[in-house]
Amino acid sequence: MSETTNENKKDRHLKRFHYTIDQAIEKPFNWQQIWRLLTYLKPYAKTYLLGAIIAMIVSTAVRLAVPIIIGKVAFDVAIENKDVGLLTYLVIAIGLLYLLSYVGNIYRIKWVNLLGQNVIYDLRQHLFTHVQRLSHRFFDNRSAGSILVRIMNDTNSLQELFTNGIINLLMDIATLLGIIVILFTLSPKLALAVMVILPLMFYISTKLRRKIRRSWQNVRIQQSRMNSHLNESIQGIRITQSFSQEKENTEFFNGVNTDNFQSWRTASSKSAMFRPFVEMSNAIGTVVLISYGAHLIILGPSDGGIKLGTFVSFAFFLGMFWDPISRLGQVYNQLLMAMASSERIFEYLDEQPNVSEKDNAIEFEEMKGHIAFDKVQFSYDSERIALHEISLEIKAGETIALVGHTGSGKSTIANLISRFYDPTSGTVKVDGHDLKDVKLSSLRNHISVVLQDTFIFSGTIMENIRFGRPDASDEEVIEAAKVVGANDFIERLADGYSTEVEERGNILSAGERQLLSFARALLANPSIIILDEATASIDTETEVKIQNALRRLLKGRTAIIIAHRLSTIRESDNIFVLEQGKILENGDHDELMEQKGEYYELVKSQFQMLDAM
Incomplete structure (x- = not known):
C-alpha cells in the first residue's frame, strides 16, 4: 500500500475528531x-x-x-x-x-x-x-x-x-x-x-x-x-x-x-x-x-x-x-x-431531552388508539424535510399500512406516534390529546413497536419475552409465544424457555428473533402496535405460519404496518402511499389497484421481481 494512501487514511480519521479536540483544549479550568x-x-x-x-x-x-x-x-x-x-x-x-x-x-x-x-x-x-x-x-x-x-x-x-x-x-x-x-x-x-x-x-x-x-x-x-x-x-x-x-x-x-x-x-x-x-x-x-x-x-x-x-x-x-x-x-x-x-x-x-414533558402532563388510564396527524411537518435536520404537512386519520382498532420507497417518511410517521421526536410544525393527537400534553411513559406503555432489526438482550428466552411486561407470569409468557408461533422452536431448544441467548441473540436465526419480538409485543397488550418491516426477516414459510397469529395480535388494536410485502399489507383497512414526505394516495388494496396509481406500480414491480426469480 502506498505512502500516499496511508496518509489519506490518517487524514480521514483525524478530521473526524479535529474540531472536538480544539474545542476541549481551549476551555479554561472550571473550578x-x-x-x-x-x-x-x-x-x-x-x-x-x-x-x-x-x-x-x-x-x-x-x-x-x-x-x-x-x-x-x-x-x-x-x-x-x-x-x-x-x-x-x-x-x-x-x-x-x-x-x-x-x-x-x-x-x-x-x-x-x-x-x-x-x-x-x-x-x-x-x-x-x-x-x-x-x-x-x-x-x-x-x-x-x-x-x-x-x-x-x-x-x-x-x-x-x-x-x-x-x-x-x-x-x-x-x-x-x-x-x-x-x-x-x-x-x-x-x-x-x-x-x-x-x-x-x-x-x-x-x-x-x-x-x-x-x-x-x-x-x-x-x-x-x-x-x-x-x-x-x-x-x-x-x-x-x-x-x-x-x-x-x-x-x-x-x-x-x-x-x-x-x-x-x-x-x-x-x-x-x-x-x-x-x-x-x-x-x-x-x-x-x-x-x-x-x-x-x-x-x-x-x-x-x-x-x-x-x-x-x-x-x-x-x-x-x-x-x-x-x-x-x-x-x-x-x-x-x-x-x-x-x-x-x-x-x-446537561443535555436535555428534545422531547420534553410538561409538569401537568395527562396520563392515559385507557387508550382507544385513535390517531390524527394535522398538517404535520418534520425535519431531522435543516437541509432535509422528512414530512411535508401530512394530515391523516387512523381510527381506533383500524389497521393501516404505510408504503413507499426508502426515505419516503414511513418510519418517521411511526416515530412521531411513539413521540420519539416532536413535529417541526402541526400536531399529532391520540384519542384527541396532543402528544405534547401527554406523559411519555403513559403513552409508550400503550404502544408496542416491532422493528425489522429486533434487539434480543443477553439472558433467557423467558426474560426476553417478559421484557414487554416484567410482571407477567410464566404462563402468560408461554401463551404469548404460542399465539405468535414461537413456542415450537423454543421447545426444541436444549433448555426451552430457560435457554440463555448470547448478546443480540446470535444463537437464534433472524426469523426466530423476530418471532420473539412478536411475542414480546403481544405480552405487553398494547392499544397501538407498530410493525416496521417486522416480517422482512422472516422466510415465506414462516410468514404463512404467523399470518393467523398477526390477525390475533392486531385484533382490537390500532395497527400501523410498514412493509413492502403485499401479503402483509393487502388486508389493511387503509393504505397510505408516501413519496418524499407526502401522501400520494390512500385507500384499501382494491381501491388503489383500481386507481392504477403509484400503489399499482409498486405491486406490479413486486410481481415482476417474483416472476424473474
Missing part, C-alpha cells in the same frame, strides 16, 4: 465544575467524609508534634541535661503517638475508600439513568462507543480523586500550613532563607499546569475515539469479514491506537516533570539549611542564632515540607484528569 462534582459527596458528608477528616486530623497532628518533641524537648532538654528518665518517657510517648497515627490512617483509608466507591456508584447511576431519558436525536448524533466511554472510563477516572485525592488534598494543605507556621516560629531567619526558592518554584509549576491539563484532555478524547472504533468494529465484524477488510480495519485501528498511546505518553511525561522539579527544590532547600543553619548554630541563641535541637526540628520539618508540595502536584494532576472527565460527563448530564 465551578469541580465544585459541582464535589456535590456528590454531600450524602456521605456526615459519615464517611467526616470520619475520614477526623482521622486525617489525628494523623497530621501526630506528624507535626513528633519533630517538635524530638528537637525542642529530646535534644534541647533531655540530651543537653543528660536526663535519661525524661528521654525514656519521650521515646514511649513518641511510640504511642505513632500508634495513634497508625490507627487513624487505617480508618482514614477505610472511610475514603467507602466514600469514593459510593460516590462513583451514584455518579455512574445518575449518568446512566439520565442518558436513558434522552431523546432519539441525542443518540442519532453519537456513537455507542462514545457513550460507553462516558459511563465507564470517565467515571472510573474520577475514582482516584474521590478515594484519595480529596482527603490527601486537605491533609497536605493542613500539613503544609502547619509546617510553615512552625518553621517561622522556630527561626524566622532560617525559614525565609530556606523558602527563597518557593516563588521560582510556583512560577515554573504554573507554566507546567496548562500543558499538563491539555495533555490529559487529549487522553480522554483519544480514549473516546478508540472505544468508539472498537464498538463499531465488534458490532460490524461480520461485514468486515464478508468484504475481507480485516487488514484495512486493523490499519485504521493501528492509527487510533497509536494516537491513544502517544497521548498517554505525552501526558505521563509532562506530569512526571513535576516531581523531579520538587526534588530539585528540596535539594536547594537542604543546602541552604545546612550552610545557613550551621552558621546560626555557631552564633548561638544569645547572638541571634539557634540551638541544635531547633536545627534538628527544622531539618525534620523541612524534609516533611516538600512531600506535601509534591503530593499537591499529584492531586492537581488528578484534578486535571477529573476536569477532563467531568466536563465530558456533565456535557451529557
